[in-house]
Amino acid sequence: ERTDLDLKVDYVSINDNEDLGTADSLRLISDKLKSDVLVISCDFISDVSLKGILNTFRAHNASVTSLFLYPQQSENIIVPGPKSKYKTERDLIGIDEQTSRLVFLASASDFENELSLPTTLLKKHTNVKIYSNLIDSHVYVLKNWVIKYLKSEENFMSIKGELLPHIIKKQLSKPTVWHCCKTG
Template identity: 40%
Template sequence: MNYRLYPLTEDNNMPKALLPLANKPMLHYVLDWLERAGITDVIIISESSGEHKIGHYIKVVYEGKLKPTLEVVKEDVGTADALRTIKDKIKNDFVVISCDLILDLPPHQFLDLHRTRDPTFTALYYEPNKSEGSGGSGNNYKDDKSKQFVGVDINQSRLIYVAPEVDLDQEFSLRMSLLWKFPRVNIHTTLQDSHLYIFKRWVIDLIAQKKAISSVREHLVPLLVKCQYQKNLLEREGIDKLAKLQENHQKTALEYSATWDEKYKEPVYCQVYIYNTGFCGRGNTVPKYCDLNRHMTKVSTESRVSPSAEVNAKTQVGSDSLVGNDTKIDERTSIKRATIGSHCIIGKNVKISNSILMDDIIIEDNVRLDGCVVCNNAKIMEKSVLKDCEVGGGYVVVAESTYHFNVFIL
């Protein structure tokens, strides 16, 4: 599932949820957002390969107020497939959020919009920063270049068209049934799906019934969007019946209210929140992960150098860098635009720039690293020069090596 983060998420390093951003796991930021949202019932779904490490984190390392539970699924399943395995644990409307999402949107703004309009789902889309996907290692030339056509009825904040992973050089068409119902459609080609959603409870029943729905983004969302203007599809898939019970309950509660609106009579109503006033990004490829790390390092309120780190007085650590716990850095070394994890040993006259070093890494004397990601327990031997490389967990780069755009893995 995490092939786009190869080799960072290989078994000899760590699962995606625990990849560090500014020396804290990605999962830390998602749990913090959910805690601020007031959500208390949290289920983390992990592939079996990450079960032990994520389980250890939430039981031993995590210091927040939430008490998340961990559910394990087989490798390489889609998000909807994963949700299907925990359908019996979902009793109410539910939030789906990716562990690689970082955003500064206050949770209540997103939740309040959903509560006010009470749609089938609310999805967060965002305008990516210009730098998104440009950070760090340049080796991932196969970065996620897929685009979407996203159609929005801006007056209702309504998502009415999605076509994922299309060729933007090709023509596309809109059904007349869509245009009759929504005559004013704004088509966007730069919006990105953040993979943050709030769904009605009955949607999990739909997922349970329709085994062909594997991906939320590619299957579930487009299906529900089409059901807003394709009555035959709505009835053929039985979605009108799934929504009916909740719709009737909703009508009883709202028809005598001043907030009652015609849209509540519709079986499916898809809402979009377009976030373009702050920071939002995903770390689902190596370049995007590096870009997120750079941003989080910049805004971090932690000490630039951990009090337990030992940094030689003749070493320079830039204000745009972080050095983790118990790391030792020898003399005449330069750290710029870089994040250094915990328990690392860095030798003399080392130059590190625009790079991420995770934990328990050894960098010998006279090494040069530029635009690199170095995973846990790796070792770079003396006088090596690496540019735009990714070094997998436990790998040893031999002395006096020179590499550009390389991936190293055991």
């Protein structure tokens, strides 16, 4: 299908001798990223329209927008590799039902029997629904300032496991106010 898009594609390879996460890879190419970024996992196969996630990103002026999906019926999916039982890792995903804002993200394995939510979260977001059945598609839209932040914070290796929880926690904290005094 022909489109009127005028695209310039730069192919950038990253050394695969190192064990790099997505955040690490973005940091390595950050000088080439001049605007907002759409990150799609190399194994993402779906009929989901990316138009929806991009429109949400723009409409809410979000710093990060991520795509979570309900799992497909596993009986219809053939997975290559050994046929042993595999226990999937579950995420606990908290969404503010009024704003669709992601307000909590953690691995279920981080909690034994009960989940404690920060009081600041419950005060700020009074209508939170926790999901344990959503799958992170590893599709993200990031504001360019997030890429710049990644460049300055070298301790983040992954988007989902480290960067997103950090940003979620920061949105609950009070903004830092700098005061300056006149002299003389």
